[in-house]
Amino acid sequence: MIQSHKVRLRFCHYNHSLYKDYVSMRLSRYFLPTLKETPSEAQIASHRLMLRAGMIRQSSAGIYSWLPLGHRVLMKIQAIVEEEQDAMGAQQILMPTIQPADLWRVSGRYDAYGPEMLRIKDRHDRDMLYGPTNEEQVTEIFHDCVRSYKDLPKMLYHIQWKFRDEVRPRFGIMRGREFLMKDAYSFDLDMTEGRRSYNKFFISYLRTFARLGLKAIPMAADSGPIGGDMSHEFLVLAETGESEVACHRDLLEMDWSDKPIDYEADLQPLVDSFTAKYAATDEKRDAEQEAALGDDLVTARGIEVGHIFHFGTKYSVPFEANVTTSDGGEVAVSMGSYGIGVSRLVGAIIEAFHDDDGIIWPEVVAPFKVGLINLKVGDETCDGACEGIYNDLTEAGVEVLYDDRDIRAGGKFADMDLIGLPWQIIAGPRGLKNGMVELKSRATGEREEISLEAALSRMAE
RNA sequence: CGGGGUGUGGCGCAGCCUGGUAGCGCACCUGGUUUGGGACCAGGGGGUCGGAGGUUCGAAUCCUCUCGCCCCGACCA
Numbered sequence A: 001m002i003q004s005h006k007v008r009l010r011f012c013h014y015n016h017s018l019y020k021d022y023v024s025m026r027l028s029r030y031f032l033p034t035l036k037e038t039p040s041e042a043q044i045a046s047h048r049l050m051l052r053a054g055m056i057r058q059s060s061a062g063i064y065s066w067l068p069l070g071h072r073v074l075m076k077i078q079a080i081v082e083e084e085q086d087a088m089g090a091q092q093i094l095m096p097t098i099q100p101a102d103l104w105r106v107s108g109r110y111d112a113y114g115p116e117m118l119r120i121k122d123r124h125d126r127d128m129l130y131g132p133t134n135e136e137q138v139t140e141i142f143h144d145c146v147r148s149y150k151d152l153p154k155m156l157y158h159i160q161w162k163f164r165d166e167v168r169p170r171f172g173i174m175r176g177r178e179f180l181m182k183d184a185y186s187f188d189l190d191m192t193e194g195r196r197s198y199n200k201f202f203i204s205y206l207r208t209f210a211r212l213g214l215k216a217i218p219m220a221a222d223s224g225p226i227g228g229d230m231s232h233e234f235l236v237l238a239e240t241g242e243s244e245v246a247c248h249r250d251l252l253e254m255d256w257s258d259k260p261i262d263y264e265a266d267l268q269p270l271v272d273s274f275t276a277k278y279a280a281t282d283e284k285r286d287a288e289q290e291a292a293l294g295d296d297l298v299t300a301r302g303i304e305v306g307h308i309f310h311f312g313t314k315y316s317v318p319f320e321a322n323v324t325t326s327d328g329g330e331v332a333v334s335m336g337s338y339g340i341g342v343s344r345l346v347g348a349i350i351e352a353f354h355d356d357d358g359i360i361w362p363e364v365v366a367p368f369k370v371g372l373i374n375l376k377v378g379d380e381t382c383d384g385a386c387e388g389i390y391n392d393l394t395e396a397g398v399e400v401l402y403d404d405r406d407i408r409a410g411g412k413f414a415d416m417d418l419i420g421l422p423w424q425i426i427a428g429p430r431g432l433k434n435g436m437v438e439l440k441s442r443a444t445g446e447r448e449e450i451s452l453e454a455a456l457s458r459m460a461e
Numbered sequence B: 001c002g003g004g005g006u007g008u009g010g011c012g013c014a015g016c017c018u019g020g021u022a023g024c025g026c027a028c029c030u031g032g033u034u035u036g037g038g039a040c041c042a043g044g045g046g047g048u049c050g051g052a053g054g055u056u057c058g059a060a061u062c063c064u065c066u067c068g069c070c071c072c073g074a075c076c077a
Helices: A045-052 A068-087 A101-107 A135-145 A191-211 A249-253 A268-275 A287-296 A342-352 A380-395 A409-419 A452-460
Strands: A008-011 A018-021 A056-060 A063-066 A098-100 A118-121 A127-130 A154-163 A178-188 A216-220 A231-237 A243-248 A297-312 A322-324 A330-332 A334-341 A370-374 A400-403 A423-427 A436-441 A447-451
Touching: A045 A056, A045 A342, A063 A068, A068 A154, A068 A178, A068 A191, A068 A342, A098 A101, A101 A127, A101 A135, A135 A178, A135 A334, A154 A191, A178 A191, A178 A342, A191 A216, A191 A231, A191 A268, A191 A297, A191 A334, A216 A243, A216 A249, A216 A268, A216 A297, A231 A243, A231 A342, A243 A249, A243 A287, A249 A287, A249 A297, A287 A297, A297 A342, A334 A342, A370 A380, A370 A409, A380 A400, A380 A423, A380 A452, A400 A409, A423 A452, A436 A452, A447 A452
Parallel strands: A370 A400, A370 A423
Antiparallel strands: A008 A018, A056 A063, A098 A127, A118 A127, A154 A178, A178 A334, A216 A231, A231 A297, A243 A297, A297 A334, A322 A330, A423 A436, A436 A447
16 A cells, blocks of 8 residues: 655754655545635635645644645755755754854844844753854854865755744744744855855755746845845745835746756846846835836735845954965855745745645646545445555555545545645546546546546556 | 734634623534544533723623734834
């Protein structure tokens, strides 16, 4: 019943790295506590649907447990983020969630950060904190381990739970206090080299979000103390976005999901082709430029899913993260940091893909590819056909969620639409008499009556 | 952190104003009838009404304090 197949995803936020086979499932055994009614606290679609689809449960304000269905999606998103980070040359590490306050005293941020930082004391009465980010930690590691310009450039990333004690968490996991984030850090000899790293992340982010089925628009962001043009936010357009944004229509048309990128080539022209076009978050909008765009102007609401930033020597100086140069001198390395809100992406994807009946997962992150509905459990023909479909698809490497529960058809349809698997195979006694099943696309709602064999080969493609 | 709201079984809610010992729908369990878009009948289990103090013969209900959660705003991946 449970068989290994080619769908492999990596778990990485545990103590050891391991590969896990994602398997098909029988709904009668699956932990999927769906809700018919909407919990009153959920205001926006993604929050509502994640609770109703049994993906998450709230623990306290802005803190959630991830149930099997939600966890699967989260891990799939994480796996795609990892693949794209690996592809651009970043290396995965894993830093702690709990950090010593002393580390943050070096950069001065222990006092600067304010009540958003969750502060803890250990049994020895030492000041600790639950990390809201990891610049200090990674810079210390770099300081300890790297001496020479010959070791540069380096790009390190990790995917870890972070905590920011938001005054007002909201929108479910979209703005929780605890959240899963990919953050990466680049180390270069100088700003010029730093820009090369920055550009790699810029392009890599376009690919990552495109692969997830999202249109994420890079928009100039406040670049802080360093100034210049080396900070961008990536925003997904969605009705329930937190801020009003505007951009050139052309930026909506980009699709990087299947374009090969040579990360060692000069990426500047590519980056320029995006940054040249107008794109602004609400606080950066410019009425004059927008008027000039005319029909090419698009305004919408946006969800920030990524942020890249070059900050030079802000941390390398206090941590003395220096390298020797080719002429025997010594310089503090030039650094950048690059974030992707992994858990937030789950919400962002749902905001972008849902209807009144439920979620509509893009296939790449769908918890299962196919939902198999047995319309008459207990009927020999139906049970036999469904077992066959279930086993054949699973063996072919297709993830199937088989609704073998002995409940009414309406409940199965409703649950399947709610959890939003891309395809439904509906098998009932009526069609099976002639060897036919229904294949329904969740996205279009289209249903076609096709032979059992055709359904199998279509899904196994 | 300012402003507002809310807390009654797993979920959604009524009861509170006008105190008399807790109710409805869904879900759950049992039996039966049903069975292609969230069935019906009968029976059943589950709640110290967020917590503490007070008023009273008596408090879900009135008073005081407190905690949780949600919404608007400011702030943020």
